[in-house]
Every structure is written in C-alpha cells, then in structure tokens.
Amino acid sequence: MKAWQIGDQTGLDSLTLVERDIPIARHGQAVVAIKACGLNHRDLMIVSNRYGGRKPETRIPLSDCAGEVVSVGEGVTNVAPGDRVSATHFTGWIDGAFDPAYFGNDLGNSADGVLAERVVLPAHCLVKLPDNLSDEAASTIPVAGATVWSCVQRLGQVKAGDTVLMLGTGGVSIYALQIAKMNGARTVITSSSDDKLERVRAMGADVTINYRTNPEWDKAVLDEAGGADIVVETAGIATLGQSINACRPNARIGLIGALAGRGEQPNLGGLLLKNLVLKGITSGSRTMLEEFVAAVEVNGFDPVIDRVFAFDEAVEAYEYLESGSHIGKIVIKL
Amino acid sequence: MKVYEIGTQKGIDSLRAAERDEPAAGAGQAVVKFHANSLNYRDYMVLNGWYGGPKEETLIPVSDGAGEVVAVGDGVSDVAVGDRVCISFFSKWMDGPFGPQYFGSDLGGGADGTLAEMGAFPADALVKLPDDWSYADGACLPVAGVTAWNCIMGAGAYQPGQTVLLLGTGGVSIFGVQIGKAKGTNVVITSSSDDKLAKAKDLGADHGINYKSADDWAKAVLEVTDGKGADVIIETGGPGSLEKSFEAAAFNGRIGLIGGLAGQAEGPLNTMPLVGKNLKLCGVTCGSKKMLQDLIDTMVAAKAKPVIDKAFPFSDAAAAFRHMESQAHLGKIVITHD
Numbered sequence: 001m002k003a004w005q006i007g008d009q010t011g012l013d014s015l016t017l018v019e020r021d022i023p024i025a026r027h028g029q030a031v032v033a034i035k036a037c038g039l040n041h042r043d044l045m046i047v048s049n050r051y052g053g054r055k056p057e058t059r060i061p062l063s064d065c066a067g068e069v070v071s072v073g074e075g076v077t078n079v080a081p082g083d084r085v086s087a088t089h090f091t092g093w094i095d096g097a098f099d100p101a102y103f104g105n106d107l108g109n110s111a112d113g114v115l116a117e118r119v120v121l122p123a124h125c126l127v128k129l130p131d132n133l134s135d136e137a138a139s140t141i142p143v144a145g146a147t148v149w150s151c152v153q154r155l156g157q158v159k160a161g162d163t164v165l166m167l168g169t170g171g172v173s174i175y176a177l178q179i180a181k182m183n184g185a186r187t188v189i190t191s192s193s194d195d196k197l198e199r200v201r202a203m204g205a206d207v208t209i210n211y212r213t214n215p216e217w218d219k220a221v222l223d224e225a226g227g228a229d230i231v232v233e234t235a236g237i238a239t240l241g242q243s244i245n246a247c248r249p250n251a252r253i254g255l256i257g258a259l260a261g262r263g264e265q266p267n268l269g270g271l272l273l274k275n276l277v278l279k280g281i282t283s284g285s286r287t288m289l290e291e292f293v294a295a296v297e298v299n300g301f302d303p304v305i306d307r308v309f310a311f312d313e314a315v316e317a318y319e320y321l322e323s324g325s326h327i328g329k330i331v332i333k334l
Numbered sequence: 335m336k337v338y339e340i341g342t343q344k345g346i347d348s349l350r351a352a353e354r355d356e357p358a359a360g361a362g363q364a365v366v367k368f369h370a371n372s373l374n375y376r377d378y379m380v381l382n383g384w385y386g387g388p389k390e391e392t393l394i395p396v397s398d399g400a401g402e403v404v405a406v407g408d409g410v411s412d413v414a415v416g417d418r419v420c421i422s423f424f425s426k427w428m429d430g431p432f433g434p435q436y437f438g439s440d441l442g443g444g445a446d447g448t449l450a451e452m453g454a455f456p457a458d459a460l461v462k463l464p465d466d467w468s469y470a471d472g473a474c475l476p477v478a479g480v481t482a483w484n485c486i487m488g489a490g491a492y493q494p495g496q497t498v499l500l501l502g503t504g505g506v507s508i509f510g511v512q513i514g515k516a517k518g519t520n521v522v523i524t525s526s527s528d529d530k531l532a533k534a535k536d537l538g539a540d541h542g543i544n545y546k547s548a549d550d551w552a553k554a555v556l557e558v559t560d561g562k563g564a565d566v567i568i569e570t571g572g573p574g575s576l577e578k579s580f581e582a583a584a585f586n587g588r589i590g591l592i593g594g595l596a597g598q599a600e601g602p603l604n605t606m607p608l609v610g611k612n613l614k615l616c617g618v619t620c621g622s623k624k625m626l627q628d629l630i631d632t633m634v635a636a637k638a639k640p641v642i643d644k645a646f647p648f649s650d651a652a653a654a655f656r657h658m659e660s661q662a663h664l665g666k667i668v669i670t671h672d
Contacts, residue, residue, distance in 0.1 A: 049388055078657065088603070097585070097586045097612070098585055098586055098611075098612040099585060100585050100611075202649065237603065237605050240605070248434075249431075249432055249433055249434050250431045250433070251434055255605060255609055256609070257607055258607065260602040262602055262605070262606070263602060263603065263605075264601070264602055264603075265576075265602060265603035268576075268591060268615075268617075269614065271616075271617030272591055272592065272593075272618065272619055273617065273619065274432075274617060275431070275432040275616075275617050275619055276616075276617045277489070277614055277615070277616045277617075278608070278614070278615040278616075279612065279613065279614040279615070280607075280608035280609035280610065280611060280612050280613050280614075281609065281612060282606070282610060282612055283608060320515065323588035329617060333440075
C-alpha cells in the first residue's frame, strides 16, 4: 500500500511517498482504510523539524482523518468492519484531565499518522461518524473540534447570551463560531481581510472586526459587544494583552496551540482585576471529540473546506496551507 | 471619635490622625466598634499611592477589622448589638462569581476602611466570630485568608491528595499552609529564611524550599513531589516568578495570580508550558462573604487559628506599617484598640 513519510524534516520537500506492507490488527487494534485527511498548522511544523525535536524519517504524517474500519483485532467491541470512523490524535486520552503520557501516542507526531491508504490504530481512539457527515467534512474535525470543545464548552462553560471572541478565521475559529452559535451565544471574530469577515458574517458571526484597519480591536470588542465572556486565543502571547482587555469580568481565555510561545509579557493585571481565567489547551479527549460530533450531527455542520487535494498531491496541499491564503480547512482525499 | 486618614499618600508618614463624628447606623447598616485590625500589603500600597491612582486624602485606610456591633439600623436582622464580628472585604459580594458591581465597595480603597474607633457598614457584610477567637484573630481573615481560600478551594478547585505550593511566608501563604493542612494536602512553601521555613513546618508545611540556597526552586518543587509538580500555586512572587511557577506546576495545575503588583509586564514570558501542561492561570481578587464564612468554619473544625506575627497599639499605627515594610514578619501584623 502507499503511504507518505516525513523524511528528513527539512521542509515540505522532505515528504516522501513510499510503499509499505498492509498493516494487521492485533489485540485491541483496528485497521482503517483512510478516505480523507485534514491538515493542521502543526503538520507544517513537523515536516520542518519545528515541533518538539526530530522524528524518525519513516514517520507517517497528519493526525486528522476519516475512514472505514476494515478489520479488528481480538477484544475489540466498540467498532466493527464497515464502521465509518474518525480518530482522536492523542490516542490514549479517552476522558478526564490531560496527562503528559498522552504526548507519547500522538498521531503524526510521536506515533505514525494517517496519511496512508491503511493505518492500524488502537480501537479505543476511534469515534463513529454519523451519516450526515461526509468523509471530507469528518476529516477536518478531530484536532480543531476537540480543541474547540475543550475551550468553548469545557473551559468556557458557554451559555446563551454569552459573547465568544475568535481571533482570525482559521479552522479552530470557524468551528468555535459554529459551536458558539449552537449555544445561542453572540459571536465576535477578527481578521485582517474584509473578504474573510464577510464570509464569516454569512456563517452567523454577529460582530466582525478588521484588526488591520482597527488596531485597537480590543476596544471595538468592548464597544460593539460589551466585552467577551470566552476568548478562543489562537494567536498567542502577541495578542494576549489585547485579549485580556477585551474581556468582561469572570471571562475564560483558552490559550491554544503552537503559536503561543515566548514574547514580551503583556500586563496581566487585568486577569486579576477582572478575575479572569487563562488556560492552556492542547486539543482534547475522545469524549470531547464524541461530544463535538454529536453536536454537529444534530445541528448540521459547515466545515468550510477551502480546497481538496488528491493523495498524490500531498506536497501541494502542504504548500497551499503554508501560503496562508485559505479560509477554513484543507483536505487530502483518497 | 479617632480615625486615621491616608493623607497625601507619599508613604507611611502620610498617615494622619483625625477626629470625626461617631457614625450612625443607616437602614441596613450596623455600627462596629473596632477592637482590632490587621494589615495587608495592599494597605501599604494605598499609603504610597501605588494602588489604582491617588485617592481622597480623607479616606480611612485598612480593610481588615473586627469588633463589636454597637448599633443597628432599620431592617437589620442577621446581627444584633453585642455580636462579635469581622467585615468582608468587598462589602457587597455575598456569593457566586465576582462582578464589576462589587468594585468600589472594597474597604480602605474604594470605600472608607476600618482604621478607626468605629464605622458604619452594610450589615450584610458582617460575619460573626467563633466564641474562642480574639478580635485580633478575627481581624486577620477577610483579605489574606479569603484570598488563600479562593486560590485553593475556589479558582484552584483543590482535591485532597494534591500539592499546594506557597511562595514566601506572608499572610496569604501562611493561611495557605493552614487551609492546605485542614484539607489534606501536601504543602510546599518557599522562603529565603531557614528560620521561617522551620516555623512554616511547625504549622504543618510538608516541604520547605529555601529559594536563595536552592539553585532553582522550581526544580526543587518537582523533586519533592516525585516529579509531578504543584497542582495549586498561589503566585505571590515578584518579577520572574510566573515563568518559574509554570515550571513548578503539575499538568492541569491551577495558578492563582493575586496581589496589587501581580502580572505587571516585566520582560519576556514563555507561555508554552502553560499550553503544553494545560495550566490554568486565574486572576483572584480576594473573595466573597460566603468564602469568608467557609474559611472560618474550616479553621474552627481544624482547631486552627490565624498566625499573628506581632501586635501594635492603635495609637501607633505607623509602627505597624513600618514593621510590614521591614518584611521581617511571618503571618499577620495586627493593630489592637484598647
């Protein structure tokens, strides 16, 4: 069977298409025929060795997928051949709080990922997909969906009438917008592009702010929406000071993803005065992913797929992600 | 009656004595005759003009006070003349989450404080003292005790068996030790003084770390917790402390950010450990009256009393502030009225 490997991790050209043996399901495992894969920003970092150290050259990349179970090993009861499934990328994180051990089994990072015709996975990380979710749509969900659920539902405790602030129009922001709307929340979203803001207004964003033409976007959040109760902080330390300013008292800020990092410390005094909570979030558990899938099964889902590439065009898909010209998700279809 | 006023807010010498009419209890109010106060660092900041800008020179400073109810106004039923009470810091925050409506009701900052012979306060803000507690004991709790309570039990969502880390041996940290022990925690505390660490251990701290002699106190916290780190941290440290707290925290740890100087920009900060360990950084400004009541109930059940470092007479309040300035204390600095 065909599989992509990350190679020597010196950039996108390191991606290598190879031939591998078809995997076999041992005890507790399932073999999944991959139908579609979704890309995330961290996948770019992994192929250029910017994500927690160099990995074996044979590592299969990507963590988001949808596929069909083709065989199961002994002791597997939660899925059966023929089931349409997606996978939790921290394959050991079933429920409860985060544990550092989960980094050891992270698809496309510390464990082989999903950009292959067939992959073998622990059956307990699989989530069944409803009929109204296409393979392409489902393949965009796991990382962004579990992250959004962790941030907006678990940390945010969102309720009708809350105001949820999203920074930028990446996958996490778009899914947070949809979950916030399902909960009856008011949504505020920022972008540097009026075109992108018009598109998110069409998706239900209540207040849109162009942060390039309006650099004091934190004030705009306060003026136009009365401040945020929940912030999906995907931009990192550079925007954290303004995110804190944009909050109402008792707001919850989820600090997400690899864009966090070292920078000038913003004044955190507002955290104190407004009794805010700032929490670091690294994706979520299988339960959170299941809850996200259940929510979009009932409410419908617009995954905003920007472009679909063929399996042979994986490098082009990465290049398109790197260009930053997309809105929403990029998918590779098998 | 005698009161103190904050004056020109240029330091401790700005503190000035004044005479005022005795207060009367309006509807819903009670008049408290003070027997004791305790100091918090915030009171020192107010005297120096460092706490949210200059305030009226006639403001009565200090938020923590305990005394006897000597009069009640119309509609007051929860307290009566003769009750021994202390006063909740945000006099309008009864229960539930914090809200902007409580700003301005903070004693000795937004509203007149307690460094006076008497004061009229909303009766709802008063909490009765246990019978065997002195007024000095009762005066220690409202700010420092409730802040520690909120960091550990509220924002910290502490569970028995977890580790609580306290930085330094100020009033909040010492309450943290006592609450921690009452709730079955592993308590780790830091100080630059081995003497203070020994005293903290007498109060129940499980591990003391001298941050001057230890190369890296964050690493030392990991060592004494078998590599796990602290589940709850009360972040009272100065510049550079926050990044160390991220290092010393356990996965899913909660860090309470407290105090008037907390969180000021102070150079670079690495937030990757915050994300990688799924930490929660919580801004905590004291707490509600309900938390004050819960704290008192917990301390009574644990047979613990506030740790008083030293008491000064009301006639020499400035000496109490100077003692605070010297940083020689462990636990609370008290002012008594006689």
